Amino acid sequence: MKISFPRMGYSYIALKWLVENIGHECIVPPEPSKRTLDLGVRYSPEFACIPFKILMGTYLEVAEMGAEVILTSGGRGPCRAGYYWVMHNYILEEIGIDARVIAFEPPLDDLKGFFKTLRWIRKTGGISVKEMLGVLKVTWEKLKAIDDVEMRSHEIRPLEIHRGDTTRTLWKGLEMLDQANTLEEIEEARREGLKLLESIPRDDSRDPLKIGIIGEIYVVLEPAANHYIQIMLGEMGVQTDRSIYLSAYTRNNTIVNLEGDIFSMARPYLNEAPIGGHGVNSIGETVLYAQHGFDGVVQLAPFACIPEIVAKGILPSVSRDYGIPVLTLFIDEQTGKAGVQTRLEAFVDLLQRRREQKAKMERLVI
Numbered sequence: 001m002k003i004s005f006p007r008m009g010y011s012y013i014a015l016k017w018l019v020e021n022i023g024h025e026c027i028v029p030p031e032p033s034k035r036t037l038d039l040g041v042r043y044s045p046e047f048a049c050i051p052f053k054i055l056m057g058t059y060l061e062v063a064e065m066g067a068e069v070i071l072t073s074g075g076r077g078p079c080r081a082g083y084y085w086v087m088h089n090y091i092l093e094e095i096g097i098d099a100r101v102i103a104f105e106p107p108l109d110d111l112k113g114f115f116k117t118l119r120w121i122r123k124t125g126g127i128s129v130k131e132m133l134g135v136l137k138v139t140w141e142k143l144k145a146i147d148d149v150e151m152r153s154h155e156i157r158p159l160e161i162h163r164g165d166t167t168r169t170l171w172k173g174l175e176m177l178d179q180a181n182t183l184e185e186i187e188e189a190r191r192e193g194l195k196l197l198e199s200i201p202r203d204d205s206r207d208p209l210k211i212g213i214i215g216e217i218y219v220v221l222e223p224a225a226n227h228y229i230q231i232m233l234g235e236m237g238v239q240t241d242r243s244i245y246l247s248a249y250t251r252n253n254t255i256v257n258l259e260g261d262i263f264s265m266a267r268p269y270l271n272e273a274p275i276g277g278h279g280v281n282s283i284g285e286t287v288l289y290a291q292h293g294f295d296g297v298v299q300l301a302p303f304a305c306i307p308e309i310v311a312k313g314i315l316p317s318v319s320r321d322y323g324i325p326v327l328t329l330f331i332d333e334q335t336g337k338a339g340v341q342t343r344l345e346a347f348v349d350l351l352q353r354r355r356e357q358k359a360k361m362e363r364l365v366i
């Protein structure tokens with residue numbers, strides 16, 4: 001069977017390996033482009049949020065490439081993300097495309113359904129349960145290694161002496177991870193990728209500004225959807241920390257995860273039932289970034305995304321209480337790279353001046 005999936009950051013490298021090793025052919029989703037967005041906009045409801053439109057475009061592109069099944073995640077909660085796959089299926093059917101979207105619902109909500117889908121994929125691929133477990137383990141290790149290499153690249157980029165070195169090395173590291181097929185090979189590629197990053201000529205005397213990236217999961221994870229914001233900021237000399245990494249859900253390797261319960265951080269500001277998406281997370285994560293001495297926070301919000309709109313309404317209070325500036329970037333099909341860059345440059349200028357003023361005040365007090 002020809003299987004594809006939504007593209008979210010660099011996780012496609014691990015997911016491609018997974019699909020190919022459970023006995024199916026993988027149709028790798030291309031990086032979202034202008035064509036992807038144009039296709040998505042043409043076939044989506046006008047007021048659908050941008051992740052829905054990009055995914056619609058991606059599904060049409062992978063269907064053209066021959067995908068028969070598109071695997072995705074379901075979900076529950078007040079926002080519409082959990083129904084995306086149902087709507088995408090309706091639209092594909094309506095325009096006469098044969099590919100079908102199949103969703104994994106969260107196991108805690110529907111354990112039986114989750115395992116039923118997993119069993120179906122395993123059986124159609126013709127592999128045993130033991131083989132499947134082995135493949136899942138390797139996939140997970142690959143995902144973790146990809147995140148480790150990417151995370152380190154965001155720390156090194158603002159220190160690089162030759163612009164672009166870090167990004168080129170990151171691609172090299174990801175390529176090595178793509179070629180790795182066993183747990184040993186993955187570990188070796190991970191170590192080699194990190195070693196290459198460490199060998200980049202850099203200026204350790206710099207003290208880069210630190211910005212936390214928060215917001216809705218799709219636009220935070222997919223660089224093509226956020227105009228490569230982390231690379232852009234890194235090349236402006238800013239160190240970024242992203243609140244979401246796929247592998248971080250089970251490990252304590254990010255600032256957000258280290259602190260555990262971000263919901264308790266958000267509670268003083270939003271003591272309500274869940275508002276869906278990552279709205280509550282955005283509030284709690286801003287508190288955490290402030291507590292960890294970050295200079296600012298950028299919130300990435302799809303246009304018309306209710307959870308992020310609610311968070312945006314509350315963030316000025318968090319910003320005031322913790323003294324941390326927050327910039328919200330709404331993203332839709334009209335958002336251009338130049339516009340994002342201009343707003344980020346102005347924000348970085350403001351943070352730099354704040355830092356200098358703070359240092360001046362401290363000197364005066366002494």
Ligand code: SF4
Nearest residue numbers: 049079081277302305
């Ligand atoms: S979280 Fe926001 S962007 Fe994502 S599906 Fe919900 S409303 Fe849309």
